């Protein structure tokens with residue numbers, strides 16, 4: 001018979017929430033108030049958002065570990081991302097913890113990703129603490145939000161024990177919390193005390209040998225690859241022999257050469273560790289997420305949580321534009337293949353597959369932002385390649401019926417614009433399920449095919465004049481909803497190779513919105529702007545003014561150019577159509593037609609139109 005033992009000196013928790021509800025800010029203050037930093041130490045805001053793109057975008061992309069001490073107890077904390085594209089990160093780490101802090105913004109209330117992460121936590125029987133954050137907001141409506149949270153728990157089938165969650169009100173930004181809205185919030189002590197009294201300490205079967213599952217991988221320039229996980233059973237010492245067991249059952253002998261535990265945001269070397277602790281190991285070069293590290297006497301791998309499947313895919317291919325190889329450092333198929341497959345080691349919600357074409361790979365993920373972050377990371381590392389329009393991944397059910405991913409969408413829009421938004425989402429096959437006034441705005445809830453959301457953000461922001469907010473998360477698979485029309489405007493495509501001139505651009509800009517400045521290197525088949533009409537148009541942005549030609553466009557002969565449209569990587573990805581590619585280099589982003597030659601392209605377009613008509 002096995003006996004359960006308890007580690008009373010430890011608590012393991014994750015902080016989960018919708019994007020921007022204040023998780024990383026709360027971790028900052030938990031670290032500060034538990035004495036992690038020296039009195040006068042200068043610490044960056046949102047210290048856990050440590051990678052460049054996280055700091056630039058102000059969002060968390062990867063889940064990360066930290067630890068604080070409160071009294072005699074060590075609290076291991078995992079900060080998680082709230083953006084739905086990185087939901088896989090949350091699923092990945094939940095097996096490390098016994099409880100969660102579910103943060104909810106006191107004004108915004110529960111949003112799609114609140115539902116997604118809470119569902120995952122409840123499925124794993126984790127103990128929740130609800131933290132209603134940002135009660136300092138002038139539009140805070142904490143009591144109502146608490147009702148909405150309770151409804152959400154019930155809708156997700158929480159059991160009686162889980163429904164009995166404690167509630168903390170907080171101002172993460174000021175490091176304050178309170179158990180009641182009638183008591184002013186002062187420090188985070190009420191939250192820390194609640195964590196200790198509510199979240200169960202880790203338990204384990206005392207008789208079992210050492211086993212842990214790797215749930216995160218890190219990298220340090222000093223110590224190389226770092227494998228992170230929670231010890232499920234047994235204990236381990238420096239120098240111990242262990243085995244690395246892959247999910248397929250294959251086994252590798254290894255030795256523990258360096259071991260660390262988290263102290264604040266640092267890793268501190270330790271000599272031994274036992275069940276319930278979250279530790280990091282170095283020296284395991286070939287380890288992957290989901291591998292088990294075990295005492296050699298035990299060769300059964302531990303079960304790893306299933307992660308939701310990707311819903312969206314893009315093709316990454318070798319750049320074959322006329323400018324290929326000019327700007328990138330890594331441009332060949334083997335380099336791109338190696339980089340993409342390497343990404344799979346840490347990015348658990350991503351898939352990479354070979355395709356019929358040897359220099360093209362299909363990369364699938366949870367959303368456009370997840371793929372955009374990979375693209376941006378690769379281009380900063382010196383990679384050059386081309387990507388296709390994101391396509392949604394369909395499935396078939398037992399009756400061979402075509403199913404497509406449906407997203408749960410919530411929009412907050414001022415009264416004046418809600419009609420337009422309902423109209424646009426209707427056109428994109430969205431189904432409205434709820435509409436309520438929330439504060440100063442109307443909150444409307446929809447189920448929309450993921451297909452219908454590609455390119456939607458730009459249209460949404462334009463139609464609400466930037467005043468609307470949209471949140472969405474994967475909901476489920478449903479029968480195919482029928483055709484959705486794509487971009488409503490065509491492209492202005494260059495018919496020339498050369499350098500753009502102000503003279504030519506002044507004429508071309510009459511046709512739509514330009515993407516390029518004068519003096520830009522351009523090739524035939526490159527997209528230089530957006531047409532104001534639906535179809536594509538060939539233009540010549542490189543035409544030089546002949547000195548003998550006295551015709552001037554303005555009476556004074558001065559060229560007037562509108563500033564070109566500046567697009568972010570995400571906007572470029574939203575813009576491209578099926579017959580286009582985005583050329584990505586460390587220096588430039590260019591949209592091009594897949595077929596560069598104008599005549600060949602027109603012929604191909606005619607052929608596919610004939611096929612569609614037939």
Ligand SMILES: Nc1nc2c(ncn2[C@@H]2O[C@H](COP(=O)(O)OP(=O)(O)OP(=O)(O)O)[C@@H](O)[C@H]2O)c(=O)[nH]1
Nearest residue numbers: 019020021022023024025059060082134171172173
């Ligand atoms: N007014 C107010 N703002 C807060 C509070 N807590 C956090 N914020 C702000 O909310 C924004 C988002 O905070 P983050 O801590 O990055 O949120 P997050 O939940 O970690 O976001 P993701 O990791 O991207 O999901 C920041 O601008 C914070 O300053 C609070 O208590 N009150």
Ligand SMILES: [Mg+2]
Nearest residue numbers: 023024059060
């Ligand atoms: Mg964060």
